Amino acid sequence: MESTILMTSFVAFVLFFVIRHIWRSNPIGRRHNTQRLPPGRMGWPLLGETSSYLKPHLATTPGRFMEQHISRYGKIFKTHLFGHPTVVSADPELNNFILQNEGRLFECNYPSSMAGILGQWSMLFVVGDMHKHMRSIALKFMSNTKLRSHILQEIHSHALYTLKSWRDKQLVSAQAEAKKYTFNLMARQIMSCNPWEPQTEYLMREYFSFMKGVVSAPLNLPGTTYRRALKSRATILEILRKKMEERSESDINHEDLLSTVMEEGSLSTEQILDLILNLLFAGHETSSIALTLAIYFLAGSPESMKRLRSEHLGIVRVKERPEMDSCPNWEDYKRMQFTQCVINETLRLGNVVRFVHRKALQNVQFKGFEIPAGWKVLPVFDAVHLDSTVYENPMEFYPWRWQNVESGTYFTPFGGGPRLCTGVELAKVEIAVFLHHLVLHYGWELVESDVPLVFPFVEFEKGLQIRLHLLDDNN
Numbered sequence: 001m002e003s004t005i006l007m008t009s010f011v012a013f014v015l016f017f018v019i020r021h022i023w024r025s026n027p028i029g030r031r032h033n034t035q036r037l038p039p040g041r042m043g044w045p046l047l048g049e050t051s052s053y054l055k056p057h058l059a060t061t062p063g064r065f066m067e068q069h070i071s072r073y074g075k076i077f078k079t080h081l082f083g084h085p086t087v088v089s090a091d092p093e094l095n096n097f098i099l100q101n102e103g104r105l106f107e108c109n110y111p112s113s114m115a116g117i118l119g120q121w122s123m124l125f126v127v128g129d130m131h132k133h134m135r136s137i138a139l140k141f142m143s144n145t146k147l148r149s150h151i152l153q154e155i156h157s158h159a160l161y162t163l164k165s166w167r168d169k170q171l172v173s174a175q176a177e178a179k180k181y182t183f184n185l186m187a188r189q190i191m192s193c194n195p196w197e198p199q200t201e202y203l204m205r206e207y208f209s210f211m212k213g214v215v216s217a218p219l220n221l222p223g224t225t226y227r228r229a230l231k232s233r234a235t236i237l238e239i240l241r242k243k244m245e246e247r248s249e250s251d252i253n254h255e256d257l258l259s260t261v262m263e264e265g266s267l268s269t270e271q272i273l274d275l276i277l278n279l280l281f282a283g284h285e286t287s288s289i290a291l292t293l294a295i296y297f298l299a300g301s302p303e304s305m306k307r308l309r310s311e312h313l314g315i316v317r318v319k320e321r322p323e324m325d326s327c328p329n330w331e332d333y334k335r336m337q338f339t340q341c342v343i344n345e346t347l348r349l350g351n352v353v354r355f356v357h358r359k360a361l362q363n364v365q366f367k368g369f370e371i372p373a374g375w376k377v378l379p380v381f382d383a384v385h386l387d388s389t390v391y392e393n394p395m396e397f398y399p400w401r402w403q404n405v406e407s408g409t410y411f412t413p414f415g416g417g418p419r420l421c422t423g424v425e426l427a428k429v430e431i432a433v434f435l436h437h438l439v440l441h442y443g444w445e446l447v448e449s450d451v452p453l454v455f456p457f458v459e460f461e462k463g464l465q466i467r468l469h470l471l472d473d474n475n
């Protein structure tokens, strides 16, 4: 017995040095002049430092991995993540440089395992002309004129629909409610689904199961989250496919994305399906967590809450016939200036999208370092947003800092350059209008302590349970 253990340890020991030797002498390590590569260590060949990079941590911090690496190596370092040699950047200037040089020096490069679940025609995977084309469709769909003319009205009625469902409740899960609100809104914009229809709820359940697969390990085995997600993906696509068939046989004109892309006629059915699924994904998950974070930060900052409520009372009171539940118009929205500060501050401190995946298309020199062609490049936004040399007291929720325009210099919650999020304005209106009605009707506090964690999607472990206090109308 003892000798077997000894033998096994010995073999493991030898294997360790053999693998290390092969790794150190492999071409990736040798090809470049290592002097000019950023500092850092590559970790184990296969996994590299991925698991410690992805370790769950508080969303309002950059996490131990980033903190330790930055203090050891500086804001630009090399490592081995997601199966590739990688340069990680917590440097505000390099991050902007990467985003602005999309398609020239760098290119979007998400892990190929994600394509199985999101689809090969996802906007995260397409590049070049196809990306330009899909992007223009997404931009048209969420254009500013549309937002003003009818999406604002839709957002308003969905927000009220959610708040009305709280009428007899004292406790709600802010996270679950925010997810329903943004899902219903996107489902309505994309394919005219109404929140009270049973099919919408069915779609939502399937969609949540699909979502879990995006971040789970891509193991297509019985019983895995990934397998269930693939099944949900197929179910959702089947529903969408049926909708497309119904529409091509009828003359009813729907004013939604599905009809727009079908009439446009340039995309194949497969491409349309992936695009729609992706907009549902991109537009729902992010804004729901942003709204949940705003509710969380406001509960912990009575001063911000007071200022926010007085802004929204002001907007209602200046009307000729003040009514609490009337739809804010575009001018009202533009007057929600402190609200915009709250939204920016929420995105800065909460960091919904922590980083984006890129690769270097050629050897790139920056601040004396070389980023070799073919390497993965990760601009990490949260490390900049929480950097005390960029923001004073970065851990504090302080919306007033946004009254100083300089706060925006290195602020990239929506990415930037040719891949800047196409939903920026939509997301902001969604959050602002929901907060408008929320602060006019309710005060709230956390039921139990709960914190946003990074999994790497930001999520509240307990769903952010809040206790509601209905305000009386002349408050």
Ligand code: HEM
Pocket: 108, 123, 124, 135, 138, 142, 279, 280, 282, 283, 284, 286, 287, 290, 352, 353, 356, 357, 413, 414, 415, 416, 418, 419, 420, 421, 422, 423, 424, 426, 427
């Ligand atoms: C607070 C909410 C949101 C945040 C923080 C957010 C963040 C981001 C980020 C960081 C990117 C860049 C990804 C990259 O460069 O690789 C992105 C892209 C994108 N977002 Fe958003 N987003 C939000 C809401 C929305 C909404 C409401 C929509 C509407 C459907 C949307 C649609 C998209 C699309 C289509 C892209 C891909 C753009 C392209 O590749 O050209 N997002 N988003």
Ligand SMILES: *[C@@H]1O[C@H](CO)[C@@H](O)[C@H](O)[C@H]1NC(C)=O
Pocket: 337, 340, 341, 344, 402, 403, 408, 411, 412, 413
């Ligand atoms: C919020 O941040 C954006 C950059 O994403 C900036 O353009 C805008 O001016 C900021 N808003 C406020 C109110 O500071």
